[in-house]
Amino acid sequence: MTHLPPLKTVLALVLGVAGLLLGSSALAQTSLIQNAPARRVLSLNGSWNYIIDPYENGFYDYRREAFDKSASGKGGYYDNQKPSTAQEPELIEYDFDHSAAMQVPGDWNSQDPKLLYYEGTIWLKKSFKLAPVAGKRYFLYFGAINYEAHIYLNGKKLGMHQGGFTPIQYEVTGKLSPNGENFVVVKADNTRHLEAVPTINTDWWNYGGITRDVFIAEAPETFIVDYKVQLAKGNLSQLTGYVQLDGAGKIGQSVTLNIAEAGIKQTLKTDGEGRASFNLPAKKLKLWSPLSPKLYAVSLSNGGETVQDRIGFRTIETKGQDILLNGKSTFMRGISIHDENPLIPGRARGEGDLRMLLTWAKELGCNYVRLAHYPHNEAMLKLADEMGLLVWAEVPVYWTIAWQNPATYQNAETQLSDLISMGKNRASIVVWSVGNETPLGDPRLTFMTNLVKKARALDDTRLIAAALELHRTPDNVIHVDDPLGESLDLTSFNEYAGWYWGGKPSEITKYTFDIKYNKPVVISEFGGDALAGYHGDADTRWSEEYQEALYVNQLKMLSTIKGLRGMTPWILADFRATRRQHPVYQNGFNRKGLISSTGVKKKAFYTLQEYYRQQAAKYDSGK
Template sequence: MQKSIYRVFIICFSLLSTISYAQVTAIQNIQSRKILSLNGKWNYIIDPYENGYYDYRHEPFDQSKTGTGGFFDDRVQKDKTELIEYDFDHSSLMNVPGDWNSQLEKLELYEGSVWLRRKFDAKPEKGKKYYIYFAAVNYEAHVYLNGKKLGVHKGGFTPFQFDATNKLKAGENSIILKVDNTRKQDEIPTVNTDWWNYGGITRDVYLAEFPDHFIADYKLQLVKGNNNLVSFSVKLADATANQEVTLSIPELKLEKKYKTDGEGKIADEFIWNNLSLWSPENPKLYGVNIKTDKEDINDKIGFRNIEVRGDSIYLNGKSIFLRGISVHDENPLLAGRLRSEGDMRMMLQWSKDMNCNYVRLAHYPHNEEMIRLADEMGLLVWAEVPVYWTISWTNPATYANAKQQLTDLIVRDKNRASVIVWSVGNETPLSDARLSFMSNLVETARTLDDTRLVAAALEVHREGNTMVLNDPLGEKIDLVSFNEYAGWYWGGTPAEITKYDFNIKYNKPVVVTEFGGDALGGFHADENTRWSEEYQEALYKNQITLLSKIGALRGMTPWILTDFRSPRRQHPIYQNFWNRKGLISETGKKKKAFYVLKDYYNQMQAKYK
């Protein structure tokens, strides 16, 4: 027994000593730093057997005695006798950012490893620090610079960076990634999802240059419950004392000077009257500057307050109804993740066309640019991590992964006024282990940011004609937020669902996070014919009647804005690998139910003026 424990210890120690995992949290506001974009055309090698990572005994090359032998060496033949079984220079090219599934027909359903390489020139300066920053890579990324491993990151939707200072060369450099999007039971998300598993470097890549003692993180927002008390904090990348930091907001003629404490931190609260508060009707953003003798960081920040009182939600002290819609990070018109500001603006504008003031960005962190656009366009945001369906609730590594993804989401977006809800998961089944897992995530969210609401998309169960919500997680979160699919997965035809009632245990605002049904755009029939626009239209009309029975109803995000791709949806006529619950088709045409929801939101806007 002792020998077995010792052997496990040696194996674990060996792995820890050879693998560098990504940072605790990503650097705030990378776009405002000195950056070199590494976007563009990258060479790629498809490696389903992972020949470039493991030797024939299935031992990782980068953990061998020499630390060489894998594709990350980026070798070229020196003479005609040398055996090399790969060649990046003559490999095909792929767009980065971009997923491989939508760029290459033969990789449409591929899940596995792909190597990607980019060469770039650099001029590193003494006394400066250099990081390779990735806005997102799905899912597991092994990162190498000039043949040396920078580290490993897991998680497909959150940013990460590695310190490249000691491995960056003057002149030409080679960065190589092994990216693996294989679904696994113990990961976040797990093996079973209802969206396309797009693999690759799906968001921006930068080489970022920093001075010593740089600002790694900052926060500027109102203290919860107070519309003129501002909280400001800064954290340097190291524990440097007496670093002078200046905060200024020119439009307000505000300028405050600070010096960091012994931990390299600043924390302050101050009164500032006459702030123009951010709201969907007034998406006011102030230009903010945070400056040291070596850095000059600019941001656009709005100030607002969100809170729950009893069964109502208050934005800046005014009761509000969340007129929302759920959204995936996918362009229905062009396969793949949303690629550009234009793609993202299109999705948010479609939401506003429906008279939404709110979007649920499901089921994972969306692009940071999406959140900044929501700030600009005046849309409140529910932001979520992919703790989805059935997770490995008792695996400590799975929980650590989920906690890290939630932390990275909150750190990245905590200065965005649009974000009002941190969601810790979606449709997770009841159990003691799950309650502990989810409760700990709720506590993590509150510890990291006490100014926003914390929620999760729960499930209801049926007792006769009553939908019951008594999930014990409801005691710990701020909203009674749940999904229900009466009229589609159960409950009969659309006309029959109004017979149901609700039994909700908690006296909190109710925000229905999902309901809906599929409709093939352009297919018309009577309202009892599945897959027709008329069926979906009738379903929405009767859902609105059904949900209006809930006295504490304070918002909804029906499923979903647009049709989206999913390997789970296989009917050859009506689905063909598409989830058709969108209110807008894959051609961009608004279905009949779109106008039902828009009419309802017009009514709710008038009611909550």
């Protein structure tokens, strides 16, 4: 007798496959342009009109059918219709031009009090003037929109994108109005979903909207769409990479790579796919490091187009329990950072906010930052290059993901691929992280291992990591034997002795570690909350003294780990988190920051600063 699976299992499989098929097409966009901000011709930042649409009236008719899937494709807010002046005007129940406006880039939660906790759809519209020039191609580029975005130009749909922290790009050549009068409409929806990446449950504020720069980029008919210029894996004197052209004339074209200061100039020929690969000697390059963040002006030319970038060159690898930067042992003195300025409500809005955060990290004594828990602004990566900070870059595979849903995996892999595409030329990035605190289980292991394989296939020159799971036994031993660790280059994990478990700060030094893997250990998180200005003794929870004592004893405990080669305590600055509801000590903030929401340094800041001073004296001196 044939045993059929339960109906709910069949439905889950059908829906999963359908989701994968939908996801693969819905997530599709033109290949991301490398160093896209350098190609811009017109910024669309500034004031955008918006309409709050919790019932999605602008997307569905009263039968819940999407307007943009109808025969006419008309009827949605994306049409940006205007009231008729005829005697019998058409009924139009919206008007962008008379609606409120918000600033882009910027989240809506911090710009309108009634939207503080809003999760749902908001439509945003921007009119702009740009007359297309013959022989040029145009691309509409968004740095990020949280979370699901439907994007329309002049009333026509360009596509849909899922993922709140990776770039979105569509070619609009032939779609711009010949008279130069254009408008773009975005349906942004920050609703959380179980099958999304991240999932429904997170520990940061769910900021909605267009949170990073928007611009139109212009390019020739055949142009440099992508490139990688880096040192070969483990080789300090070999420059390797490629240049990829896009367009009808991409085959058999000459492309010139020029690094004038290093005396490197090479003319390359593209193959049948429009790609020109290279391997060149580079013995005279001055290497990039936190102590000397040397960046070279790199020029790539193809006919009438020249693309400029500033790129540093270094190697990163592991040997046993050591991390080697440019072949030398290093200790990664780090801190975790969210993409948020604690002093001003909302997402970080631009270079000023980002530079302030990294300047604080440098003052703390860091040579390393963990950009958690999602891809950060491309500008942040370039600043890290400039300021000499190593970077852990991460995708939001966070907590409990829908491990067995094919569409969820495809979404995660797409976000990882886009992150690596955006950051592959940044010397600062030394770690790709595929996730944080994901629970043990076979489906999770398969999901995460596949992400690791994908990351290695895309970039074999950096380390691959994740924040692993751990468990404790009654004999006060912390065991790190998460099977995902077999696939990774670092043994990284989060532990919160002294806060979520382990007793008072003075009691946590009783713990010892049993770590399965003979790999460098980089602690991805530890810490505890303190309300700046609240004081007590070392046993008074929420006080600065408690947090200070926790750091003192954490550093003692962690220093007993053989192979400890770095850490990124949680976190640089207090940040907004809806989960954090204590009306006295939290009030909507996670208070684990070493710097308060008003910019005040807590006592633990100086504890970690002194520890990092000691580590710098040991490692940076070469002793």
